[in-house]
Amino acid sequence: SQKIEQNSEALNIQEGKTATLTCNYTNYSPAYLQWYRQDPGRGPVFLLLIRENEKEKRKERLKVTFDTTLKQSLFHITASQPADSATYLCALDYGGFKTIFGAGTRLFVKA
Amino acid sequence: DGGITQSPKYLFRKEGQNVTLSCEQNLNHDAMYWYRQDPGQGLRLIYYSQIVNDFQKGDIAEGYSVSREKKESFPLTVTSAQKNPTAFYLCASQVTDNTEAFFGQGTRLTVV
Numbered sequence: 001s002q003k004i005e006q007n008s009e010a011l012n013i014q015e016g017k018t019a020t021l022t023c024n025y026t027n028y029s030p031a032y033l034q035w036y037r038q039d040p041g042r043g044p045v046f047l048l049l050i051r052e053n054e055k056e057k058r059k060e061r062l063k064v065t066f067d068t069t070l071k072q073s074l075f076h077i078t079a080s081q082p083a084d085s086a087t088y089l090c091a092l093d094y095g096g097f098k099t100i101f102g103a104g105t106r107l108f109v110k111a
Numbered sequence: 112d113g114g115i116t117q118s119p120k121y122l123f124r125k126e127g128q129n130v131t132l133s134c135e136q137n138l139n140h141d142a143m144y145w146y147r148q149d150p151g152q153g154l155r156l157i158y159y160s161q162i163v164n165d166f167q168k169g170d171i172a173e174g175y176s177v178s179r180e181k182k183e184s185f186p187l188t189v190t191s192a193q194k195n196p197t198a199f200y201l202c203a204s205q206v207t208d209n210t211e212a213f214f215g216q217g218t219r220l221t222v223v
Contacts, residue, residue, distance in 0.1 A: 031209060032209050034212075046212060049210075049211060097208045101153040102153050
């Protein structure tokens with residue numbers, strides 16, 4: 001079965017630095033890959049979507065890469081701020097209303 | 112404001128009791144979903160619906176039931192057959208697949 005792996009350990013970084021989160025998957029590549037932010041006790045919020053034929057996508061301080069050869073997506077937050085502290089979920093979208101979510105990586109940005 | 116609303120935020124269930132979680136959206140989305148989230152695990156799909164009066168089982172449908180009588184509403188019933196119902200339940204909607212999903216704020220269900 002398809003598996004998706006995100007760093008289970010929390011990522012701690014200093015304010016102003018770039019945070020890089022990793023999403024690895026097995027087997028076949030999805031048509032789309034999405035990243036969401038989730039704050040404690042709240043529902044996830046959509047951040048970015050990247051298609052399998054796109055290498056990179058940017059939105060303000062966020063950047064996502066998608067490497068179907070490595071079966072990996074990297075999510076970058078530049079000039080990180082304490083307000084960026086949250087859990088970030090990677091989701092593989094295979095179409096047909098079938099999306100697989102990772103367990104998420106917790107990010108802490110220290111002032 | 113358009114959005115997706117779940118209620119209640121917290122719910123307590125006694126052993127052997129059925130409970131219903133509400134999910135309403137005013138985004139005019141056709142697709143709606145129910146997920147379960149447990150600590151350290153990814154969201155797991157319980158049921159989804161692509162259109163009114165139609166729904167499909169997800170990966171962990173046992174012990175749950177849904178209905179989709181209106182486009183705006185997709186309630187989830189957690190039945191007494193669900194042996195381990197304590198979890199955080201999330202409802203989501205999409206225009207169609209392969210687009211961003213909009214999530215509600217979640218319902219935390221606890222068995223007492």
